[in-house]
Structure formats: C-alpha cells, structure tokens
C-alpha cells in the first residue's frame with residue numbers, strides 16, 4: 001500500500017512539473033495575453049536598460065522608457081523580487097521588466113533579457 005502511494009505521488013509530480021517547464025520556456029507571452037485586461041496591465045512589461053547592479057543593496061538601476069503602470073521615462077534604482085537576478089544582470093543589458101503595483105512599482109517582479 002505504501003509503495004503504491006509513493007508511486008502515485010511520483011507520477012503526479014512528474015505530470016505537474018512538465019507543463020511548468022514548458023511554460024517557462026515558451027508560453028510566457030501567450031500566458032500573459034490570455035489573462036484579463038486588468039491583470040495583464042499589472043503584469044505588463046516595460047523596456048529598460050541596466051545602468052548599475054548593486055549587490056550590496058540588492059538593487060539594480062534601470063534606465064527605462066514610459067511604463068505600462070504610468071511611470072514616465074527615467075533612470076532609477078529598483079528592488080528585485082528575486083536576489084538571484086543580481087547575478088544575471090549587468091550594466092548595458094537590455095531587458096523587459098514588470099513591476100509590483102503594490103509598492104508603487106518600485107520592485108521588479110519579472111525580468112526578460114533582450115538580446
């Protein structure tokens with residue numbers, strides 16, 4: 001009985017994790033456009049370029065264009081939802097990013113590297 005339960009759990013985890021991987025790789029945009037307009041605007045990505053990465057403060061300074069949340073073009077320091085992004089970003093990197101409306105758009109909640 002115990003063996004059967006473990007097997008069932010393993011199968012379940014396998015089935016659940018496959019679509020998650022597919023979504024990370026390919027369907028970020030489609031998933032976003034499929035959302036309701038209100039959610040889509042909160043999650044909408046704006047264009048920016050990394051000017052400075054401050055690992056001590058855990059912030060990244062971005063020069064950005066006009067953002068979907070209404071912020072005009074400017075250069076400012078953002079907090080990051082995921083500190084691991086500090087290692088992915090460097091000055092000069094162009095990105096698309098989303099911010100958290102809950103704190104006035106001062107925290108980056110999603111980043112996409114632009115080649």
Ligand SMILES: [Cu+2]
Nearest residue numbers: 064071074076
């Ligand atoms: Cu700004």
